[in-house]
Amino acid sequence: MLVFVAILLCYSGFSQNPQQEIKEDFKPSSKNQPGQEYPQVNSQGYARFRIVAPAADSVRVSLGLGGQGGTKLEKNEEGVWMGTTAGPMDEGFHYYHVNVDGGTFNDPGAKNYYGSVRWESGIEIPAHDQEFYALKNVSHGSVQQILFSSPSTKTSRRAFVYTPPGYYENRDKNYPVLYLQHGWGEDETAWSNQGHANLIMDNLIAEGKTAPFLIVMTYGMTNEIKWGGLKDFDIKHFQTVLVDELIPYVDENFRTIADEEHRAMAGLSMGGMETKMITLNKPHVFSHYALLSGGTYSPKDLQNHKDLKLVFISCGSKERPDAVKNSVEELKAAGFNTVSYISEGTAHEFQTWRRSLHELAPLLFN
């Protein structure tokens, strides 16, 4: 299970072809704080950073060259530290931070996103397919924070619920539900903040490509997990919160179709591991299972899952696409309705998972 941590720590989203000439068409990243000019990205995927710390001796950014300390900034005549990645970055969203004289800080220009068990800086390299998660002039659903009672953990826990456009007007309609989990070191804010799950759904629904359903996102590291602590992970804690506490709350407080046939579970990375564990432990709660960069199922795993409607397994082309494809071939041969998806040119990062959700949603609840 430590593989997820290792992947997150080692991979920095660095792309090929570092020798090309850098085009000077840099623009502020779409993930910047209001009014902030830096960090910037150019049309080739290079990122440029600017940090004010006139008396510092050393400023580095964690992005740019995995395993080699990222991008070293240089102080210019005005006392401002600047630097550009040595090559283009992969399309999509990347977490990063800044090292100032040996200390870890965030870039004051960028917004923060919870990853690596801390609020990290975020930057967006514009993707060729970014329209599918863009904010458009279509009907929008809402994302609401709920606090549900959790006797097993003796507190009220937070979840976010996406309700599709029309949910409030169509007061007699009930909806299926997808339970969607984040990865290791992230939390229940990830899928809507950096994943844009709500915009992906709004756009798909506006195009008539998916039936509307609810998405429920909650925190999946129920017991305190510190760095590397996944070896002590016990799924029972989160399984109790999800199956015995959250699902009943959602079915009581939202207009759901409260049965196995209309309930799906999906997760990215560690959330995929949790999806696999919980769907195997509780075979009659969900009928659609999806693992996004989060492992595979074997036919034997699923031999008693007779009501299973769909298995979806995905990853980025820079991860282990062969493992995904092989698993899906085996599941298909064994008669399971299985779909694989490989995100071209991306690794263990959110662009892979945005695209995976975009592929998955139209397949659910048909």
Add this chain to the structure above:
Amino acid sequence: MLVFVAILLCYSGFSQNPQQEIKEDFKPSSKNQPGQEYPQVNSQGYARFRIVAPAADSVRVSLGLGGQGGTKLEKNEEGVWMGTTAGPMDEGFHYYHVNVDGGTFNDPGAKNYYGSVRWESGIEIPAHDQEFYALKNVSHGSVQQILFSSPSTKTSRRAFVYTPPGYYENRDKNYPVLYLQHGWGEDETAWSNQGHANLIMDNLIAEGKTAPFLIVMTYGMTNEIKWGGLKDFDIKHFQTVLVDELIPYVDENFRTIADEEHRAMAGLSMGGMETKMITLNKPHVFSHYALLSGGTYSPKDLQNHKDLKLVFISCGSKERPDAVKNSVEELKAAGFNTVSYISEGTAHEFQTWRRSLHELAPLLFN
């Protein structure tokens, strides 16, 4: 109007009595990131900071002594910078940041809150009355993010809507609405993130002290405002968004009682200024007006407001309580139903506004 900016810049929440002995009962601030031990606060209201930056020459924290550069940290033998405020801080929430070798960064231990037109670090000095905004085992409402169409600004804009417990079960009940604005440099996240407006309402409703109503919070600096830019502020932009776009959206998509009698507007600091301007420009949209550290009304202002139900004016005892009291006396003498509230021992900060909302809510829509 620049007064709001000036107050925010100059005041640092520093309390009296800096000569007492410091009690060594420091605990992590409740606003820390998960698992982070620092910053810490003690029972007297002192704050202690710890910043790792072994090669830095100077590390300061903006909190502690207003106008004198805050708290200077000292590097210990392990290369870690530590320091304690020179005196106790006011109760409640404070924004702050860290200066490392001349650069402005956030404290990696603290969560971030949008204030001063940037995501700042936040710290909480436990207040004697903190129970009224604590997360308790009561029925909880939800806070949902909506994206409403705004033709005047050519985009979809974000707002948060608090719906009280029972909203989803009681499908035939309609509710009054409070439109609640943040201050200068903050945004639509402030009232629920650092203001705990949802918990204040949940607790009041659980105690039977207020009737349930919706709260709608959106961004009030509709045109781009940079540092000090309030002199160019024109209320028409935000007034159009609020009155012509957001209110109709909310009335269409939520079960509201869509009339003047059941609609209130309140705001803190600059949001109070906006509340005053909009309620005077549009006398028949709202029937309850509240200014929290955000100016006052005169009887002449309100002479044509015959359907006005309530005027509420508040501030901290360290602001200008006499101006509030005098205004309220004049309004009462002129026959208006007016209530003043002074938050004891607090200044132009969120503890004043949490308490003000707690006092205001039970007075609304009676």
